[in-house]
Amino acid sequence: MSSQKETIMQALKEKGLRVTPQRFAVYANLRSRQDHPTVDQLLHDLNQEFPVSSQATIYTSLQALQTAGLVREVLLEPGVTRYDANVDRHHHFRCRRCGAIEDLPWTTFAAVDIRNVRAGLRADSYEVTVYGMCDRCQA
Amino acid sequence: MSSQKETIMQALKEKGLRVTPQRFAVYANLRSRQDHPTVDQLLHDLNQEFPVSSQATIYTSLQALQTAGLVREVLLEPGVTRYDANVDRHHHFRCRRCGAIEDLPWTTFAAVDIRNVRAGLRADSYEVTVYGMCDRCQA
DNA sequence: CTTTGTGCAAACGATTTGCAGGATG
DNA sequence: CATCCTGCAAATCGTTTGCACAAAG
Numbered sequence: 001m002s003s004q005k006e007t008i009m010q011a012l013k014e015k016g017l018r019v020t021p022q023r024f025a026v027y028a029n030l031r032s033r034q035d036h037p038t039v040d041q042l043l044h045d046l047n048q049e050f051p052v053s054s055q056a057t058i059y060t061s062l063q064a065l066q067t068a069g070l071v072r073e074v075l076l077e078p079g080v081t082r083y084d085a086n087v088d089r090h091h092h093f094r095c096r097r098c099g100a101i102e103d104l105p106w107t108t109f110a111a112v113d114i115r116n117v118r119a120g121l122r123a124d125s126y127e128v129t130v131y132g133m134c135d136r137c138q139a
Numbered sequence: 140m141s142s143q144k145e146t147i148m149q150a151l152k153e154k155g156l157r158v159t160p161q162r163f164a165v166y167a168n169l170r171s172r173q174d175h176p177t178v179d180q181l182l183h184d185l186n187q188e189f190p191v192s193s194q195a196t197i198y199t200s201l202q203a204l205q206t207a208g209l210v211r212e213v214l215l216e217p218g219v220t221r222y223d224a225n226v227d228r229h230h231h232f233r234c235r236r237c238g239a240i241e242d243l244p245w246t247t248f249a250a251v252d253i254r255n256v257r258a259g260l261r262a263d264s265y266e267v268t269v270y271g272m273c274d275r276c277q278a
Numbered sequence: 279c280t281t282t283g284t285g286c287a288a289a290c291g292a293t294t295t296g297c298a299g300g301a302t303g
Numbered sequence: 304c305a306t307c308c309t310g311c312a313a314a315t316c317g318t319t320t321g322c323a324c325a326a327a328g
């Protein structure tokens with residue numbers, strides 16, 4: 001049985017990425033959380049105990065991880081880029097009040113028939129973004 | 140019958156916005172086009188013949204128009220904010236190759252049942268983003 | 279050892295803001 | 304004529320880049 005740590009190291013290696021403490025920390029942290037942090041949040045959280053990574057390295061690590069297909073960007077607010085280690089297809093819920101973003105399982109909705117888009121376009125995937133109020137903001 | 144110009148002026152007035160040449164130009168231009176221009180594209184296009192508006196004014200105009208509900212942002216690329224005068228609900232198609240964005244009519248898809256999101260969330264709207272290749276990029 | 283990554287600081291680009299003069303209602 | 308808008312330039316904020324040193328394979 002492989003530990004969580006080994007799983008992550010193997011994922012990096014399989015994609016041809018060198019396993020550095022910084023990359024490991026970024027990817028491991030992203031995988032361990034449910035929200036979709038920004039670079040600043042990652043930087044802050046990783047360096048809580050003692051310095052693990054610099055800002056520039058987080059940017060370049062994320063870029064490498066993204067190119068490798070281990071991480072994706074989530075864009076729902078202007079000027080705010082968030083990152084998500086869940087690269088399986090899924091949908092998003094966004095709270096109108098607090099801005100919180102939550103993943104929705106792909107199975108939440110019946111399949112959308114994207115063959116119906118305008119003739120001439122070749123559609124290959126899609127995702128649904130749902131807006132509303134999260135639990136806490138309904139108070 | 141009211142001219143296009145009067146329609147636009149009335150829309151601005153109804154929202155309590157002063158009708159200035161700059162705001163008029165920004166909103167009229169946005170309504171006249173099908174794509175979703177960035178601020179730079181707007182600035183360039185508006186000032187083709189002779190100066191109509193400054194960069195800062197376009198930013199503030201867009202902000203006012205957006206607050207008034209006449210314009211919305213479209214966020215599909217990191218660091219790129221686009222604007223859309225179509226505030227009726229609709230979906231988007233994004234070309235993976237050239238990045239072009241196209242509106243898809245709301246009626247393109249059967250309704251997505253957003254009552255099925257996790258209990259506790261109060262969903263009130265949604266939109267579908269479809270990815271693929273546009274006509275030209277299939278060549 | 280060769281190649282790639284890290285960290286710092288400077289560079290960059292998009293957006294915001296302060297302020298003085300100008301236009302709108 | 305009181306209020307709000309414009310335009311300029313400076314300030315801000317997120318992200319990228321150049322480079323010297325360090326670490327990975």
